[in-house]
Amino acid sequence: MFDMAIGSAVHVAAHLASGKYVGFEAFDSFKRTEAEGKVVLERVVDAGISWTELVPSWNATAPSGSEVVVEVQALRELGATKFYSFGTWGLGARQSLPGQKDADGDVLTDTLRMTAPCQSVLVRVTLRGEANLKFLGLCFANTALEPNQSEPIREAWGK
Numbered sequence: 001m002f003d004m005a006i007g008s009a010v011h012v013a014a015h016l017a018s019g020k021y022v023g024f025e026a027f028d029s030f031k032r033t034e035a036e037g038k039v040v041l042e043r044v045v046d047a048g049i050s051w052t053e054l055v056p057s058w059n060a061t062a063p064s065g066s067e068v069v070v071e072v073q074a075l076r077e078l079g080a081t082k083f084y085s086f087g088t089w090g091l092g093a094r095q096s097l098p099g100q101k102d103a104d105g106d107v108l109t110d111t112l113r114m115t116a117p118c119q120s121v122l123v124r125v126t127l128r129g130e131a132n133l134k135f136l137g138l139c140f141a142n143t144a145l146e147p148n149q150s151e152p153i154r155e156a157w158g159k
Contacts, residue, residue: 066129
């Protein structure tokens with residue numbers, strides 16, 4: 001069995017003033033479709049901010065012969081983009097999908113970078129074989145905004 005903890009929120013953490021994190025441990029609110037040895041979970045997630053970057057992260061189990069595929073479709077005033085893939089993950093099958101850049105955005109390993117602000121996202125997780133999703137997180141950031149600059153609280157440092 002292969003336990004996965006894929007994705008990273010390190011880059012987006014630097015933009016806390018202009019970001020938001022949404023996490024799911026239960027998937028009852030997701031549309032569930034089952035067919036031909038796979039389960040597809042889909043849900044629209046409102047970011048609550050205007051965002052230009054998205055970092056998904058997930059935890060899943062994938063026994064031998066199982067796979068997890070995470071894809072997102074950005075939703076914005078101009079309409080929906082294509083689905084961007086964060087690769088196929090499983091025991092013996094761990095690979096990103098290069099060459100996804102288009103006029104709307106690009107996947108940079110674990111970060112979806114959009115060319116125009118978006119409001120929400122349609123997330124799609126495909127589970128093949130006996131794969132099981134345990135957690136899904138979405139870290140949104142608007143990198144066009146400057147982080148709030150504030151004076152340090154020197155008392156906290158004992159100075």
